[in-house]
Amino acid sequence: MPATAEAAAMGQRGIPPRVARRAWTVPALSAVLLVAVVTSSSVGSVPISLAEIGALLLQRLGLATASAAVDTHAEILFAIRLPRVMLGVLVGAGLGLSGASMQGIFRNPLVDPGLLGISTGAALGAVASIVLGGKLAHGIPPALAPYVLPAAAFAGALVAMMAVERIARVGGRMVVATLLLAGIAVNALASALTGLLIYVSNDAQLRTITFWSLGSLGGATSRTVVATAVFLGIPLLLLVRYGGALNALLLGEAEAGHLGVDVERTKRTMIVLVALIVGAAVAVSGVLGFVGLVVPHLLRLAVGPDHRQLLAGSALLGASLLLGADAVARTLVSPAELPLGIVTAALGTPFFLALLLRERRRLA
Amino acid sequence: MRVRSLHMFLALLAVAVAVLSACDRAPVKPREDTPAEARIVSVGSAVTETLFALGAGDAVVGVDTSSLFPDAATKLPKVGYQRTLAAEGILSLRPTLVLVSDEAGPPAVLEQLRSAGVRLEIVGAELTVDGVKARVHRIAEVVGRDPSKVLAELDADLTRARVEREKSTTHPKALVLYARGGGTLQVFGRNTTAETMVRLAGGENAVTGFDGTKPLTPEALAAAAPDVIVIPSRGLESLGGVDALLKVPGVATTPAGKTKRIVPIDDLLLLGFGPRTGKAALELGAKLRADGEGK
Numbered sequence: 101m102p103a104t105a106e107a108a109a110m111g112q113r114g115i116p117p118r119v120a121r122r123a124w125t126v127p128a129l130s131a132v133l134l135v136a137v138v139t140s141s142s143v144g145s146v147p148i149s150l151a152e153i154g155a156l157l158l159q160r161l162g163l164a165t166a167s168a169a170v171d172t173h174a175e176i177l178f179a180i181r182l183p184r185v186m187l188g189v190l191v192g193a194g195l196g197l198s199g200a201s202m203q204g205i206f207r208n209p210l211v212d213p214g215l216l217g218i219s220t221g222a223a224l225g226a227v228a229s230i231v232l233g234g235k236l237a238h239g240i241p242p243a244l245a246p247y248v249l250p251a252a253a254f255a256g257a258l259v260a261m262m263a264v265e266r267i268a269r270v271g272g273r274m275v276v277a278t279l280l281l282a283g284i285a286v287n288a289l290a291s292a293l294t295g296l297l298i299y300v301s302n303d304a305q306l307r308t309i310t311f312w313s314l315g316s317l318g319g320a321t322s323r324t325v326v327a328t329a330v331f332l333g334i335p336l337l338l339l340v341r342y343g344g345a346l347n348a349l350l351l352g353e354a355e356a357g358h359l360g361v362d363v364e365r366t367k368r369t370m371i372v373l374v375a376l377i378v379g380a381a382v383a384v385s386g387v388l389g390f391v392g393l394v395v396p397h398l399l400r401l402a403v404g405p406d407h408r409q410l411l412a413g414s415a416l417l418g419a420s421l422l423l424g425a426d427a428v429a430r431t432l433v434s435p436a437e438l439p440l441g442i443v444t445a446a447l448g449t450p451f452f453l454a455l456l457l458r459e460r461r462r463l464a
Numbered sequence: 465m466r467v468r469s470l471h472m473f474l475a476l477l478a479v480a481v482a483v484l485s486a487c488d489r490a491p492v493k494p495r496e497d498t499p500a501e502a503r504i505v506s507v508g509s510a511v512t513e514t515l516f517a518l519g520a521g522d523a524v525v526g527v528d529t530s531s532l533f534p535d536a537a538t539k540l541p542k543v544g545y546q547r548t549l550a551a552e553g554i555l556s557l558r559p560t561l562v563l564v565s566d567e568a569g570p571p572a573v574l575e576q577l578r579s580a581g582v583r584l585e586i587v588g589a590e591l592t593v594d595g596v597k598a599r600v601h602r603i604a605e606v607v608g609r610d611p612s613k614v615l616a617e618l619d620a621d622l623t624r625a626r627v628e629r630e631k632s633t634t635h636p637k638a639l640v641l642y643a644r645g646g647g648t649l650q651v652f653g654r655n656t657t658a659e660t661m662v663r664l665a666g667g668e669n670a671v672t673g674f675d676g677t678k679p680l681t682p683e684a685l686a687a688a689a690p691d692v693i694v695i696p697s698r699g700l701e702s703l704g705g706v707d708a709l710l711k712v713p714g715v716a717t718t719p720a721g722k723t724k725r726i727v728p729i730d731d732l733l734l735l736g737f738g739p740r741t742g743k744a745a746l747e748l749g750a751k752l753r754a755d756g757e758g759k
Contacts, residue, residue: 145552179580430550430553
């Protein structure tokens with residue numbers, strides 16, 4: 101029986117539920133993200149009602165003049181809340197998507213974006229700027245001070261990525277196993293150097309390092325969002341289109357080659373894109389665990405392993421989850437704030453475990 | 465499918481950039497006028513202590529987690545650790561003035577506060593006697609108070625400490641420890657706040673081998689051979705009291721350990737460099753000499 105006829109016959113008998121869900125993945129998750137964006141724009145230490153947000157937005161865009169809003173609310177919304185929500189969308193989408201991509205390239209669901217040493221490299225850059233920044237920063241104008249750490253972190257990520265990529269390339273081919281080991285080596289070296297910097301740091305620097313490494317979206321300003329949109333947003337848009345190639349790679353590298361995928365080029369480009377995304381994400385928000393590893397899993401459990409849905413879906417779900425976690429982080433101990441990394445791990449893990457146990461029972 | 469998600473991201477980004485660039489063009493003027501009711505968020509223990517000493521304590525509506533003195537300050541809402549402030553939390557207290565030490569951060573949050581139109585004043589965090597005086601002057605100016613009483617008291621205490629110091633025949637070698645729970649003991653070396661305080665109190669720093677703070681080792685303890693061990697009281701508590709400190713390897717064999725001369729002193733009094741610095745020098749001096757001259 102020809103393949104199309106078989107598919108048609110199956111369609112009549114009833115499509116498996118995971119397949120049926122696929123068509124709805126991206127629209128449904130887009131709707132979830134929209135709700136997350138609107139909700140998290142409204143909650144915080146200073147709650148701002150949805151009606152007020154609408155009025156303020158119209159006013160800012162010049163479509164309305166009068167406003168019943170409390171005066172400080174406009175400033176909080178535009179200077180702090182919206183940049184933070186935008187940054188959360190970008191970082192969450194970036195982490196979810198890089199996680200899904202890495203798991204696809206390595207054909208291993210235990211891989212997360214941290215594995216290539218990119219986050220550790222970024223952390224090394226950030227810690228270096230915290231510990232050595234005071235001595236080196238005298239020539240830097242105060243206006244640029246907020247950008248020293250992100251720039252250093254991003255540079256650290258790129259150096260780590262280049263080192264890993266160079267080590268893993270043998271005669272024009274990138275061997276996935278070597279890539280993994282190179283990542284482990286770079287991870288270890290960067291951790292050692294970070295440890296050395298921690299050793300020479302003073303008490304105040306040490307606390308800054310600790311809190312930075314727990315992650316936060318609190319530093320979002322309009323400028324960081326624009327910079328992140330460029331350094332993270334563009335690679336994100338390029339990476340989300342690799343679903344078809346990853347599906348082919350699931351069959352094996354040789355098979356993917358026969359299907360017409362330029363395997364080496366695909367792997368190399370994807371890894372560079374992942375490095376750009378993770379580097380930018382760590383630079384602006386610190387190390388946020390859980391999202392990159394678990395979001396693709398959640399989605400795979402729901403809609404199956406088709407990367408065409410998985411990549412875009414992981415980006416959307418990652419963004420929604422990070423926004424939700426950040427809303428909790430900034431309201432739970434208000435007027436102070438919990439580090440975001442704690443919230444993502446503490447809220448995400450039980451949820452993930454519950455889902456895993458349920459699915460395990462179903463599969464058994 | 466992927467084309468649709470692509471479009472969605474593009475649209476999102478476009479909206480973000482449009483809204484944000486609109487925000488950028490509308491700078492908010494800081495409110496410089498002093499309203500009838502001042503509401504101050506104070507960040508940094510020395511800043512908070514100085515505000516209260518100047519009599520501006522009633523206007524303080526929020527402090528950071530390091531502001532543990534006076535007691536009234538500890539009952540106020542906490543805006544978090546001074547290096548990881550959150551702009552929204554601070555703004556939710558509706559401050560008319562945010563007064564922070566120059567250790568406060570992260571820089572991006574300070575920028576957010578400025579762009580939200582709050583008056584933000586940064587006070588030097590220099591940990592010296594001159595730094596204390598400069599801080600009192602500066603904060604008094606910012607909140608419109610008269611600094612002379614606080615400064616006069618500070619000077620009187622410092623003068624008394626100097627007189628005591630010059631009168632005394634002994635200059636005990638003190639080793640200052642910093643403890644945060646067992647296993648994380650740090651020693652203050654040269655050019656540290658602790659050294660400044662020990663000198664003001666008429667002692668000498670027993671540690672001369674390195675600058676800054678380093679983890680405590682039994683060898684370093686033996687080399688320093690301190691007559692007295694000074695330890696912030698909260699640190700001593702976290703360690704489990706004097707007996708636990710004497711059990712730390714190397715401590716018992718030092719002169720201080722043999723004679724059990726362990727001097728606990730309030731953390732912020734010793735290392736805070738607030739307006740109580742003169743009193744701290746007097747108290748530490750008395751404690752350093754008390755046991756020593758009795759033997």
